[in-house]
Amino acid sequence: MGKLLEIKDLRVQFETSDGIVKALNGIDISLDEGMTLGLVGETGAGKTTLAKSIMRIIPQPPGKIMSGEILYGGSDILKMDINEIRNIRGRHISMIFQDPMTSLNPVMTVGDQIAETIKTHEKMSAVEATRKSCEMLELVGIKADRAGDYPHQFSGGMKQRVVIAIALACNPKILIADEPTTALDVTIQAQVLEMMQNLKRKFNTATILITHDLGVVAQTCEKAAIIYAGEIVEYGTVHEIFKDMRHPYTIGLMNSIPKIHMDEKRLHPIEGLMPDPMALPKGCNFCDRCRFAMERCKTEEPSMVEAGGEHMVRCFRAMENLRGGYGDE
Amino acid sequence: MLRYILKRFLFVIPVLLGATLLVFTIMEFTPGDPAKIILGNEATEADIANLREEMGLDDPFVVRYVRFVGNMLRGDLGISYRNNLDVSDQIIQRLKNTMILAGAAVFIAVLIGIPVGIISAIKQYTIFDNVVMMVTLFLAASPVFWLGLMLVIIFALKLGIFPAAGMKPGFPDMFICLVLPAFTLSSNTMATIARTTRASMLEVVRQDYIDTARAKGLKESTITVRHMLKNALIPIVTMIGLSFGGLLGGSVVTESIFAWPGVGRFVVESINFKDTPSVLASVVMLSIFSTFVNLFVDLLYAFVDPRIKSQYQTKRR
Amino acid sequence: MFQSVRTRKAEIETAEAVNRDRTLFEQAWIQFKYNRRAMLGLAIIVVLLLIVAGTILTDLVTHEEVYNNYVVKQNLYMKLKGPSLEHPLGCDEFGRDMLFRILWGTKYSLLLGFCAVTLALLIGGPLGMIAGFYGGKTDNVIMRIMDVFMACPFILLAMAIVAALGASTVNLLIALGVSGMASFSRVTRAAVMSVKDKEFVESARAVGANDFVILIKYILPNSMAPILVQLTLRIGSSILHVAGLSYIGLGVQPPIPEWGAILTAAKVYMRDAWHISVFPGLFLVITVVAFNLFGDGLRDALDPKLKR
Numbered sequence: 001m002g003k004l005l006e007i008k009d010l011r012v013q014f015e016t017s018d019g020i021v022k023a024l025n026g027i028d029i030s031l032d033e034g035m036t037l038g039l040v041g042e043t044g045a046g047k048t049t050l051a052k053s054i055m056r057i058i059p060q061p062p063g064k065i066m067s068g069e070i071l072y073g074g075s076d077i078l079k080m081d082i083n084e085i086r087n088i089r090g091r092h093i094s095m096i097f098q099d100p101m102t103s104l105n106p107v108m109t110v111g112d113q114i115a116e117t118i119k120t121h122e123k124m125s126a127v128e129a130t131r132k133s134c135e136m137l138e139l140v141g142i143k144a145d146r147a148g149d150y151p152h153q154f155s156g157g158m159k160q161r162v163v164i165a166i167a168l169a170c171n172p173k174i175l176i177a178d179e180p181t182t183a184l185d186v187t188i189q190a191q192v193l194e195m196m197q198n199l200k201r202k203f204n205t206a207t208i209l210i211t212h213d214l215g216v217v218a219q220t221c222e223k224a225a226i227i228y229a230g231e232i233v234e235y236g237t238v239h240e241i242f243k244d245m246r247h248p249y250t251i252g253l254m255n256s257i258p259k260i261h262m263d264e265k266r267l268h269p270i271e272g273l274m275p276d277p278m279a280l281p282k283g284c285n286f287c288d289r290c291r292f293a294m295e296r297c298k299t300e301e302p303s304m305v306e307a308g309g310e311h312m313v314r315c316f317r318a319m320e321n322l323r324g325g326y327g328d329e
Numbered sequence: 330m331l332r333y334i335l336k337r338f339l340f341v342i343p344v345l346l347g348a349t350l351l352v353f354t355i356m357e358f359t360p361g362d363p364a365k366i367i368l369g370n371e372a373t374e375a376d377i378a379n380l381r382e383e384m385g386l387d388d389p390f391v392v393r394y395v396r397f398v399g400n401m402l403r404g405d406l407g408i409s410y411r412n413n414l415d416v417s418d419q420i421i422q423r424l425k426n427t428m429i430l431a432g433a434a435v436f437i438a439v440l441i442g443i444p445v446g447i448i449s450a451i452k453q454y455t456i457f458d459n460v461v462m463m464v465t466l467f468l469a470a471s472p473v474f475w476l477g478l479m480l481v482i483i484f485a486l487k488l489g490i491f492p493a494a495g496m497k498p499g500f501p502d503m504f505i506c507l508v509l510p511a512f513t514l515s516s517n518t519m520a521t522i523a524r525t526t527r528a529s530m531l532e533v534v535r536q537d538y539i540d541t542a543r544a545k546g547l548k549e550s551t552i553t554v555r556h557m558l559k560n561a562l563i564p565i566v567t568m569i570g571l572s573f574g575g576l577l578g579g580s581v582v583t584e585s586i587f588a589w590p591g592v593g594r595f596v597v598e599s600i601n602f603k604d605t606p607s608v609l610a611s612v613v614m615l616s617i618f619s620t621f622v623n624l625f626v627d628l629l630y631a632f633v634d635p636r637i638k639s640q641y642q643t644k645r646r
Numbered sequence: 647m648f649q650s651v652r653t654r655k656a657e658i659e660t661a662e663a664v665n666r667d668r669t670l671f672e673q674a675w676i677q678f679k680y681n682r683r684a685m686l687g688l689a690i691i692v693v694l695l696l697i698v699a700g701t702i703l704t705d706l707v708t709h710e711e712v713y714n715n716y717v718v719k720q721n722l723y724m725k726l727k728g729p730s731l732e733h734p735l736g737c738d739e740f741g742r743d744m745l746f747r748i749l750w751g752t753k754y755s756l757l758l759g760f761c762a763v764t765l766a767l768l769i770g771g772p773l774g775m776i777a778g779f780y781g782g783k784t785d786n787v788i789m790r791i792m793d794v795f796m797a798c799p800f801i802l803l804a805m806a807i808v809a810a811l812g813a814s815t816v817n818l819l820i821a822l823g824v825s826g827m828a829s830f831s832r833v834t835r836a837a838v839m840s841v842k843d844k845e846f847v848e849s850a851r852a853v854g855a856n857d858f859v860i861l862i863k864y865i866l867p868n869s870m871a872p873i874l875v876q877l878t879l880r881i882g883s884s885i886l887h888v889a890g891l892s893y894i895g896l897g898v899q900p901p902i903p904e905w906g907a908i909l910t911a912a913k914v915y916m917r918d919a920w921h922i923s924v925f926p927g928l929f930l931v932i933t934v935v936a937f938n939l940f941g942d943g944l945r946d947a948l949d950p951k952l953k954r
Contacts, residue, residue, distance in 0.1 A: 347794030
């Protein structure tokens with residue numbers, strides 16, 4: 001099974017008038033064909049920046065890709081000219097955005113918005129493209145006769161279905177879903193996720209699922225990467241991560257979820273806030289919030305440590321059983 | 330949709346009646362006796378009294394107003410006090426000229442303002458953008474009558490490219506005569522349109538659906554036109570509609586400067602002569618004209634914004 | 647429309663200001679201070695006001711000697727003389743120094759422009775307030791009347807009124823006030839309607855305040871911001887209207903050196919003396935730009951709805 005997408009040492013920053021925001025600080029990650037990778041992290045961790053970097057739709061300026069490679073099928077997306085990257089977008093790699101309310105053009109019919117992608121990438125007549133877009137609508141569970149309607153005539157969940165139809169219209173190899181269900185009602189969330197799962201299986205699309213919901217990752221992903229302050233702090237199969245989490249941040253995330261079978265009086269949130277991306281600490285980015293931090297963490301940056309299998313952890317104390325340390329609280 | 334248009338037209342009628350009543354009342358207070366104006370200084374008291382009787386000027390205010398409205402409904406706008414000619418005949422030709430001037434001004438304003446605004450937005454903070462912002466700031470603040478003078482001094486008197494005033498019929502002549510007045514009249518609107526377009530494009534650029542469009546692999550030019558401009562047009566159309574009233578006001582001054590034989594100049598002359606029928610007719614015509622334009626702008630909304638279109642449709646149901 | 651340029655520092659200060667329990671206007675000033683364009687506009691306005699004060703003071707001290715000898719006294723030897731060291735902006739058709747005339751004209755343009763909008767507000771504001779507060783039939787009647795006023799092109803209406811009353815400075819103000827009232831009544835109505843159902847109005851009613859008290863003490867102060875913004879934004883165009891009507895001959899009468907009135911003569915002599923038309927117009931444009939910048943800054947600072 002070959003690597004479909006490989007990201008190496010990706011560093012992205014935003015140069016604003018107030019200072020340099022270091023959004024991504026050396027991301028290494030890869031995606032196999034047909035695989036689903038969950039990307040978990042809190043708001044501002046750099047998840048969306050990573051997704052947009054892969055699509056090369058980071059606004060430049062202020063965004064700036066400092067270093068790194070994004071290899072797709074052996075060629076570097078970051079080095080492609082605008083025509084090559086346009087050919088990749090929508091056809092090979094598609095993206096679903098966070099808020100379906102705003103990610104559809106309000107003055108175009110949904111049918112046209114789907115057909116637009118098809119017409120851009122496939123040699124098809126307008127009639128064929130329209131027919132295909134109707135098929136796509138049916139596929140995501142919307143009646144084809146609504147193709148002539150405008151986005152404002154749809155509900156949030158329906159809009160997200162349309163967005164998914166657009167993303168899958170050209171049968172892409174990779175689908176990047178940036179918090180596809182965050183803006184939806186809980187009941188709709190499950191429906192949309194399930195539909196995405198089915199379509200993914202049907203088309204064998206590799207998926208990067210960005211979320212802050214560990215539960216969603218457990219349900220839908222094979223691999224997971226925990227991202228914190230522009231760095232991946234823990235990576236592995238879902239099984240490895242959930243059964244044997246080693247990074248204090250992952251442990252903290254897990255503890256902040258209420259567990260139904262345990263009679264807990266309070267939740268255990270991670271104290272404090274993510275460091276200001278304009279002024280990252282010298283050592284480990286998490287050390288200010290970490291209850292296991294040592295002197296070394298404040299001065300030295302930890303690197304990824306292998307923890308068996310594919311499991312990688314960015315922590316000096318990765319080999320200790322830190323999870324147990326939380327239990328006695 | 331059709332019903333909506335019809336409703337709008339019905340709504341126009343009371344407003345027009347009110348407008349005529351307003352102007353009728355104002356003219357009532359204007360000093361000077363129309364009979365005296367028509368007959369000149371040598372007229373005897375008896376002659377004047379006769380004419381007043383004949384014109385029905387001694388009737389009470391309400392009677393005269395109702396008579397005026399009745400005549401107007403039959404398409405009879407009265408006889409000018411100035412030259413005893415039928416007012417409607419005089420006005421139709423002048424209204425046509427004003428429409429040509431205003432239309433040309435809007436055309437220029439849109440043709441220059443929108444592209445300039447788009448480029449300015451795409452190239453935000455470049456020299457081009459800064460220059461455009463400066464120039465439009467000053468253009469928007471320039472009085473039409475002064476700008477007209479400046480254009481005449483530069484292009485007619487110093488360079489001699491265009492005529493300083495007047496209007497000749499026929500294709501090339503008319504066109505050449507139209508250039509300076511049309512540019513003068515369009516200046517404020519052009520500046521406002523350029524600024525609105527820029528602001529509105531900058532607003533749209535940050536929208537998520539532009540990212541969606543990019544992620545589809547569309548060409549940048551397609552994104553600009555199909556996704557950005559189409560959305561940015563909504564506030565631009567509002568702006569054009571709003572500035573039309575000012576444009577008609579500006580046409581009064583522009584026509585005076587360039588001796589353009591339109592309604593604006595006609596109404597200035599008529600006010601000075603206390604030619605009540607002409608003033609009333611002009612106001613009615615201009616009000617109808619601007620009402621039509623407003624209606625057109627409203628329909629244009631439905632064209633650029635499907636959300637408004639479906640509002641009309643629900644009204645119909 | 648005009649984006650405010652605010653720095654990070656301004657944002658921080660603004661945030662602090664909110665915390666520090668300042669009045670709306672103190673907060674607005676902090677925002678305003680960091681808006682460079684608005685401050686430029688304010689600076690120009692201050693200079694113009696200094697000119698106004700200076701000319702008024704000079705007239706008081708010299709018992710209008712300067713005014714009589716330099717501003718209105720004709721000197722046909724200097725007729726239409728171009729700019730020179732002695733007369734930097736040249737002389738007009740009666741040989742009067744243009745610089746003096748323009749400086750002395752400042753107070754007329756500024757004052758009349760300001761008075762015209764204020765008058766429009768004073769007529770239209772209360773009508774809009776009543777319409778917005780009572781709603782229903784009252785609202786309908788008042789607003790339909792305002793529609794009638796809106797249907798007539800602004801300048802035409804003002805011209806007709808001046809023609810009816812006779813051309814003079816006072817009549818000019820009345821004409822501009824009446825023609826401009828409709829749009830102010832709309833703004834006021836909208837502002838009043840947006841606050842009249844707020845809880846503090848309900849509570850005032852609950853303790854038995856009558857309509858007048860509610861309107862003046864509760865609704866008016868809370869709907870002031872958009873009205874004030876509208877007022878400043880209009881001053882610029884109001885100055886232009888005054889100048890425009892004076893230019894047509896329906897406003898300020900000669901020999902008063904109002905800028906628009908100066909331009910009336912300029913048209914006749916534009917073949918021989920370009921300087922008469924250029925300079926008063928430039929002063930007009932700069933003044934209007936200044937007021938527009940100031941008004942935009944004030945809107946950005948005061949009207950939270952229009953803020954990004």
